[in-house]
Amino acid sequence: MIQKILDGDLKQSSSPPKCGPKSYKNSPQFNRTKRRRVGAKAGSSTTQVSGTSKAGVRSAARKANTKPRSKKSRSKNVHISLEEEIEALGDLSAYKTASNLLGQEGKEGATYNVNSSLTGKCYAMKTFRTTKSGAKIAKEAQFQMDAASLNVSPRVLAHSGSGKNKYILMDKLEYRLTDLARSKEQNMALTRAQQEGVIDCAEKLDSLGILHNDGNALNLMVDEDGKVFYIDFGFSKRIDKKLLKKYGPNVNGCLTISMLVRSLRHHGISAPLLKAYVDSCKAAAKS
Ligand SMILES: Nc1ncnc2c1ncn2[C@@H]1O[C@H](COP(=O)(O)OP(=O)(O)OP(=O)(O)O)[C@@H](O)[C@H]1O
Ligand SMILES: [Mg+2]
Numbered sequence: 465m466i467q468k469i470l471d472g473d474l475k476q477s478s479s480p481p482k483c484g485p486k487s488y489k490n491s492p493q494f495n496r497t498k499r500r501r502v503g504a505k506a507g508s509s510t511t512q513v514s515g516t517s518k519a520g521v522r523s524a525a526r527k528a529n530t531k532p533r534s535k536k537s538r539s540k541n542v543h544i545s546l547e548e549e550i551e552a553l554g555d556l557s558a559y560k561t562a563s564n565l566l567g568q569e570g571k572e573g574a575t576y577n578v579n580s581s582l583t584g585k586c587y588a589m590k591t592f593r594t595t596k597s598g599a600k601i602a603k604e605a606q607f608q609m610d611a612a613s614l615n616v617s618p619r620v621l622a623h624s625g626s627g628k629n630k631y632i633l634m635d636k637l638e639y640r641l642t643d644l645a646r647s648k649e650q651n652m653a654l655t656r657a658q659q660e661g662v663i664d665c666a667e668k669l670d671s672l673g674i675l676h677n678d679g680n681a682l683n684l685m686v687d688e689d690g691k692v693f694y695i696d697f698g699f700s701k702r703i704d705k706k707l708l709k710k711y712g713p714n715v716n717g718c719l720t721i722s723m724l725v726r727s728l729r730h731h732g733i734s735a736p737l738l739k740a741y742v743d744s745c746k747a748a749a750k751s
Contacts (some may be wrong), residue, residue: 486727506580544583545693550622550633552582556589557629567640567682572596572698577636587621591629598625600698605632607674607697614668617694618685637685644686645733652733659737661692662724666716673703675715679723682732710749717745 532590553559555686558579564576566588573591580587592601605623612619618635645654654662669676676683677698685693701707702713722742728735 480735486730488495501703502648537685542583542611546621549580549582549585549599553578553580553587556631556633559589560591560629573630578633586636588618588634590632590634592625592631594628594630596625596630598630601625601630601632604697604700607700608634608695610674611669611676611694611697614672615693616665616668616672617697626670634695637695638688639686640682641684641692642681642728642731642733645731654728654733654735654738656737657690658686658692659735659741661686662721662738663717663741665692665694665715670714670717670722675701675703675707676720677701679720679725679727681724681727681733684724712745712749714745714748717741718749721745 492575537681559578560574561576564578566575566577568574571593573593575588575590575597578587578589580586601623602625605620608617609620611617618637621633621635641654641658644650644658645652665678672695673674676694676697676699680696680698683696685695687693707715711736721738725735725738725742728738
């Protein structure tokens, strides 16, 4: 269906989101880890420290008053296992400070920046009120992990639905799509590539059988390469036969993107390709 609307290829990067380059080669944590790893087998899950920026996104971000990363030294081809990285982060509740706050504090909790002194990478820790059910947090984390398998959402490193700190720890993304849209370059509109990114992610979610179901424009984020990601799977559902019967194969087009178009309009941001996509998904559902 997307082919009927788009006349070009979808340009989505397949690389995972990267964040927070900091020089760490001489840090005690780095040396300790390096020593520990001599002669040890490589771990199954690893975090690679590398990456490049794209001038366009950086420029739009600058105009949007966000803070793009510096191009300082990056250590290439150094593999740190996920376990080592998480261990080095220490007590995660220590990152719950006002200066680490990302976005706005919501009713359910807040999201904080978590900076690794081992690799220099930044992560986002979404926290929940202590009374939130552990099962709901696990469900949200699972939806996000499934979505991350197709690079639709940031990778989940760890999550916890018990104890005093209930959280989902994930890769941090650089920009909110709404902030980029407000930049001088974009002039209150999404670019064609951004809209294609939103549709591509929705179709990947359809293929995974996941309805995102929270079409708030603030749930769209962009990495430093300009790739669009969906965050916040708190309202997500499995796509069952009933939804498929009612909406056809593009359930996220009919529901999630339809909500996104309204939310973007509410922010004064135009996205004509998304609007056309929703119309074609709804027409296909009726036929
Ligand atoms: N991976 C991330 N990288 C950077 N910032 C993030 C990330 N995840 C969340 N944020 C920031 O935190 C804000 C809130 O996150 P999120 O949308 O997941 O929570 P919420 O809307 O408060 O939660 P819920 O709707 O489940 O109660 C986002 O709008 C964004 O600014
Ligand atoms: Mg949200």
